[in-house]
Amino acid sequence: MGVIIVVLGVVGSAYVNVLDTGDETQPITWADPDNIAMVEQGGPIYAEFCASCHGGNLEGQPNWRAKGQDGRMLAPPHDASGHTWHHPDQLLFAITKDGGQKKAPEGFISGMPGFGDILSDGEILASLAYIKSRWPEEIRKRHALMMERMKAN
Numbered sequence: 456m457g458v459i460i461v462v463l464g465v466v467g468s469a470y471v472n473v474l475d476t477g478d479e480t481q482p483i484t485w486a487d488p489d490n491i492a493m494v495e496q497g498g499p500i501y502a503e504f505c506a507s508c509h510g511g512n513l514e515g516q517p518n519w520r521a522k523g524q525d526g527r528m529l530a531p532p533h534d535a536s537g538h539t540w541h542h543p544d545q546l547l548f549a550i551t552k553d554g555g556q557k558k559a560p561e562g563f564i565s566g567m568p569g570f571g572d573i574l575s576d577g578e579i580l581a582s583l584a585y586i587k588s589r590w591p592e593e594i595r596k597r598h599a600l601m602m603e604r605m606k607a608n
Contacts, residue, residue, distance in 0.1 A: 485544045486583035497585030500578050504570060509533050513589055527566035533586045540590055540598045543605055551579045
């Protein structure tokens with residue numbers, strides 16, 4: 456398990472200086488749900504690129520735990536009822552940038568496309584910040600604790 460965390464940390468750390476804050480000395484390198492500017496940037500990005508599959512209210516597709524007719528998993532919710540908050544920012548970023556199949560376990564068929572050719576790293580993080588800003592406070596705290604534990608290891 457430790458190897459997976461290290462690998463995810465390395466993957467995520469390759470994406471730095473990703474959001475133009477107007478202050479070159481303070482680049483944002485993670486999806487901060489408390490950063491109002493980041494969340495406000497992320498809302499329209501989510502609406503344009505994510506909501507068609509994951510829902511306008513982050514509710515996901517109906518029966519999302521089942522495979523679609525094409526064998527691909529349906530789009531999960533990004534609200535508290537889903538599993539998005541169980542994953543570190545680095546993995547969420549990599550899946551959004553590179554597509555779900557690249558990070559999928561063996562035998563899993565992901566329908567998640569990569570947006571790295573369409574969205575900048577900052578736009579991807581802003582969309583993730585928007586998602587995280589919609590989580591209940593308890594979920595946000597649990598996710599933040601997970602991220603802190605990962606940084607400490």
